[in-house]
Amino acid sequence: MTSPDLPALAAEDFPAYFAAVHGCAPFPWQVTLVRRLAAGGGWPAALDLPTAAGKTAVLDAALFHLALDAARAPAERRARLRIALVVDRRLVVDGARERALRIADKLAAAERDATAAPVLRAVAERLRALAGGTAGDGGAPLGVACLRGGIPRENAWAESPVQPLLILATVDQIGSRLLFRGYGLSEYAHPLHAGLLGEDTLILLDEAHLSAPFLDTLRAVADYGGARWRETPPLRPLQAVPLSATQAPIDGALRLGVEDRACEELARRLRAAKPARLLDADAAQLVARLADCARALRRDCEPAPVVTDLFTPAERCAPVVGVVVNRIATARAVHAELRQDAEADALLLIGRMRPLDRDVLVAQHLPRLRAGRADGDNPRPLYVVATQTVEVGADLDFDALVTQSAPLDALRQRFGRLNRLGARDAAAPAAIVHVRDAKDDDPVYGGAIAATWKWLASIAEAPAKRRGQPKPEPTVDFGSDALAARLPAGGAPPGCLSPRPQAPVLLPAHVDRLAQTSPAPALSPEPALWLHGPDTAPAEVQLVWRADLPELGADGEDDDGALEAALAAVGALPPASLEALSLPLWTVRDWLAGRGDGAGDDGDVEGAREPAGRRGDDRGGRRVLRWAGTDSRAVAPRELRPGDTLVVPTTWGGLDREAGWAWNPATRAPVPDLAEAAYAQARQRTVLRLGTACVAQWAVAHSGAADAVAAALRVLAEVFDDADAPPSAHALLQGLGALDGLPDAVRARLDALEANGARLLVYGHGRMLVERRPAVVAADDGDDASLTVPVGLDDHCRGVGAQARAFAAALGLAPALVDDLGRAGDLHDLGKADPRFQAWLYGGDARAARRAPLLAKSGLAQGMDASDRRAAAAARDRAGYPRGARHECTSVQLLRAHPALLAGAHDAELVEYLVGTHHGRGRPFLPVVDDAGAERLDARFEALGQHLHLRGAHRLERLEAGWPELFARLQRRYGWWGLAYLEALLRLADHHRSAAEQAGAAAAIPLPLGEGQG
Structure with missing residues (x-):
């Protein structure tokens, strides 16, 4: 079945691929997995592998399988395009992202380098064949997405249904999307994300024992997406595979074999000795006890100096x-204590950090603590104080370990970071400290801590007492092989594992309600129940700090125009997930309401239950900006909702500089504003805000910049107060560029703006230099006036139809579906022929619209910034097109009035439905709009070679129009996720075509034809 146009590739090439990407050979189990997949054996029921066995390499195996399958005809491909590694630890998500980016970078480089390893070029070319395009079109053979939070308009991972993709995500972020309730996303984006994840996606659930409820849910979704629950056969429904070092035994799981045990590299890791002393302390002594143990182990591990000659120590x-x-x-308390040690450095790693702050922190310290570090990489002793966030997947290597007592599975994960590669000849020392007066029912771990401690005490060995020395503490060897030999046959002693709650049974009735996204039912199931179990908290919220955000006042106060100023400031530079901190809803609510310090003594895990006794009066407190694009507003603490993106002033504090800007609600010092840095990474475009508060921020994260800030403010005053010369980007760049002492990040932005051209944007009370090249903006389903470049209605519709057909054919959909999707694309924007909509596209000038060709996109935005929504709203009002009216409804009205438009459709109901839902509305009701002017509509026009007549209101919002029944019939026909997937294909075809038109390349993106197609 191999296509002659693609380079040869076989399972036997996997070791060469692995070595070319990672610089080492794969373990035998990784090779075995690839051979199994290539032979058609499918994925095992689970991957049951010990810590340090290289489970993250499952990404390589899945991707190589996809490259092998790329040569098959599209309908015969079974390897999934989207490969998601999911875990409920934030540090792991970011760590796995580094591996994924390394793979993507190596493949992209291989396309450009004729001397690259042939196997890399073969894999890249095969993935490129799936993605479409060529190596020179600016795309990539492999995409990487890290789902950290639901920020509106930041959905770049969901821009192409044919792009091979590695996704790194938390349970909350991918689970909520899969259940049609993507946290932080608009209701109109919910079916798009659910459809893409529910079809053609492989979910690898790392450390599945930590996410038992979500694993139950994944299995239910895989079943509901299969053939039993739809009238038409699925092509590639969701597939889920659990990974764990400590999960319960599963039949059909892949485990280490004889070859793995014979592999010296892997065997060394398994047999490494890790003796841990069992210590105890009262709760009041815990912090001091942990710190004392860490200092003692640090002294024990200090290397003796090695002299290579008489004068030079190695x-x-x-x-x-x-x-x-x-x-x-x-x-936090242990970190503060260890920072007092003048002979060592101390690093705090918790999940409660903004991704950009964590990236900086890890980049600074990773060479010092990574597995496989070389001599000299860590010149000073280093304490790494961490929470559960390092238990999973973090490629860190400790010389010694102190851990608080925990369930057995958590301890095994923590000890996986000790002598991770087994490279030390001597045993790696450790200590486990148990709080002897703690309650047996721990808020996070229940009774598992007490049960584990009791079992450890029962198997501990007491070293021989030396004369004159105190009696030694009992010891347990936590080396992988040593501990496995002490475990009972069932895998773990009774009661010693972390609580494994079961998700409620996901019933078809639940899925029916979840799939209703626009509008969602008044009584809608809470997704957290199926992500973390019934005893869980609401989802987290995202917190963003901005320097130019005005105070919105306390609950119940009038903001005196502050909200409008806040919307203008944030709207000019919308939040990005890289600058957002994920926090439990109740933690933020407490912080805003001023209850205590808002810290909470909670664990660093997703879905943890709210602390007992925490519930207080949620009235009062500081209001914040809930950012939701055009639906943004000020909210009080009691109004916070799961998944919210909240923007607060930097002057409120909340992050601890001494801890690498980790969350600490007791701090009040100003917080760095990361908007420019996050925007540059998310949109590949340089901006620089020049308001007084933003410029003053330059000295917050950069000590020693106070003089430069004062000089910059003088330059700005001179430029903006010069009556003879209006302010210009050139004058600002010249004046600021001549200053000394600017922070490196500011200097780099000024250089980029100077090199690439800049313009001055005024917004509200703010000013900003903006790079002239366009930003990379993800698809938006807000207002649809389409202020871009002028595009004719016929050209746009036919272009979308062609792109939809190309997508569907490349994915291997049945020919009837390929044709119907293309037909829906051809017809999707007919409703824009409404004379009022055309007047809107012509700036509100109805007379000009009547004399000109029908448009799908307006050219009025040329020279304007795309964020200027006021101009679009004003044009809409002049045109008389009602707020909330949808052109999709008018398109359906025309289809029903002119049956010839659907003649030849294989499923006319599907085509009509796809046209009506191509902006995410109509699931199950189309919007109700007060449109008195529609009754006077009586327009005749020609579109797509047809003479059409638009008359009166569409009335599709009425029950007798049958739209909800149509929605229900099509869900039974194509499945809950299958229907959403078909919607996603049309919507993404529309997005791709629009992007090509805006870039001046008004042509469908070419995609390859598979074998047997023509």
């Missing part, structure tokens, strides 16, 4: 001592 690595605890508050 450079040796100082020890890295890990301290892992169960609560964020405990981690």
Whole structure:
């Protein structure tokens, strides 16, 4: 079945691919997995592998399988295009992202380098064949997405249904999307994300024992997406595979084999000795006890100096001592204590950090604590204080470990960071500290801590007492092989594992309600129940700090225009997930309401239940801006909702500079504003805000910049107060560029603006330099006036139809579906022929619209910024097109009035439905709009070679129009996720065509034809 146009590739090439990407050979189990997939054996029921066995390499195996399958005809491909690694630890998501980016970078480089390893070029070319286009069109053979939070308009991962993609995500972020309730996304984006994840996606659930409810839910979704629950056969429904080092035994799981045990590299990791002393302390002594143990182990691990000659000592690595605890508050306290050690450095790693801050912190320290570090990489002793966030997948390597007592599975994960590669000849020392007066029912771990401690005490060995020395503490060897030999046959002693709640049974009735996204039912199921179990908290919220955000006042106060100023400031530079901090809803609510310090002594895990006794009066407190694009507004603490993106002033504090800007609600010092840095990464475009508060921010994160800030403010005053010369980007760049002492990040932005051209944008009370090249903006389904470049209605519709057909054919859909999707694309925007809509596109000038050709996109935005929504709204009002009216409804009205438009459709109901839902509305009701002017409509026009007549209101919002029944019939026909997937294909075809038109390349993006197609 291999296509002659693609380079040869076989399962036997996997070791060469692995070595070319990662610089080492794969383990035998990784090779075995690829051979199994290539032979058609499918994925095993689970991957049951110990810590440090290289489970993250499952991304390589899945991707190589996709490259192998790329040569098959599209309908015969079974490897999924989207490969998602999911885990409920934030640090792991970011760590796995580094591996995914390395793979993507190597493949992209191989396309450009004729001397690259042939196997890399073969994999890249095969993935490119799936993605469409050529190596020179600016795309990539492999995309990488990290789903950290639901920020409106930041959906770049969902821009192409044919792009091979590695997704790294938390349970909340991918689970909520899969259940049609993507946290933080608009209701109109819900079916788009659900459709893409529910079809042609492989979900690898890492450390599945931590996410048992979500695993139950994944299995239910895979079943509901299959053939039993739809009238038409699925092509590639969701597939889920659990990964874990400590999960319960599963029949059909892939485990280490004889070849793995014979592999010296892997065997060394498994047999490495890790003796842990069992210690205890009262709760009041815990922090001091942990810190004392860490200091003692650091001294024990100090390397003896090695002299290579009489004068020159060899450079040796100082020890890295890990301290892992169960609560964020405990981690902060231990970190503060260890920072007092003048002979060592201390690093705090918790999940409660903004991604950009964490990236900086890890980049600074990773060479010092990564697995496989070389001599000299860590010149000073280093304490790494962490929460549960390092238990999973983090490629860190400690020379010694102190851990708070925890369930057995959590301890095994923590010990997986100790002597991770087994490279040390001597045993790696450790200590486990148990709180002897703690309650047996821990808020995070229940009774598992007490049960595990009791079992450890029963198997511990007491070393021989030396004369004159105190009695030694009992010891348990946590080496992988050593501990496995002590475990009972069932895998773990009774009661010693972390609580594994079961998700409620996901019933078809639940899915019916979840799939209703626009509008959602008044009584809608809470997705958290199926992500973390019934005893869970609401989803987290995203917190963003901005320097130019005005105070919105307390609950119940009048904002005196502050809200309008806040909307203008944030709207000019919308939030990005890289600058957002994920926090439990109740933590933010407490912080805003001024209850205590808002810290909470909670664990660093998703879905943790709200602390007992925390509930207080949610009235009062500071109001914040809930950012939701055009639906943004000020909210009080009691109004916060799961998934909210909240924007607060930097002057409120909340992040601890000494801890690498980790969450600490007790701090009041100003927080760095990361908007420019996050925008540059998310949109590949440089901006620089010049308001007084934003310029003053330059000195917050950059000590020593106070003089430069004062000089910059003088330059700005001179430029903006010069009556003889209006302010210009050139004058600002010249004046600011001549200053000394600017922070490096500011200097780099000024250089980029100077090199690429800049313009000055005024918004509200703010001013900003903006790079002239266009931003990379994800698809938006807000107002649809389409202020871009002028595009004719016929050209746009036919272009979308061609793109939809190309997508559907490349994905291997049945020919009838390919044709119907293309037909829906041809017809999707007919409703824009409404004379009032055309007047809107012509700036509100109805007379000009009557004399000109029908447009799908307006050219009025040329020279304007795309964020100027006021101009679009004003044009709409002049045109008389009602707020909330949807051109999709008018398109359906025309289809029903002119049956010839659907003649030849294989499923006319599907075509009509896709046209009506191509902006996410109509699931199950189309919007109700007060449109008195529609009754006077009586327009005749020609479109797509047809003479059409538009008359009166569409009335599709009425029950007798049958739209909800149509929605229900098509869900039974194509499945809940299958129908959403078909919607996504049309919507993304529309987005692709629009992007090509805006870029001046008004042509459908070419995609390859598979074998047997023509």
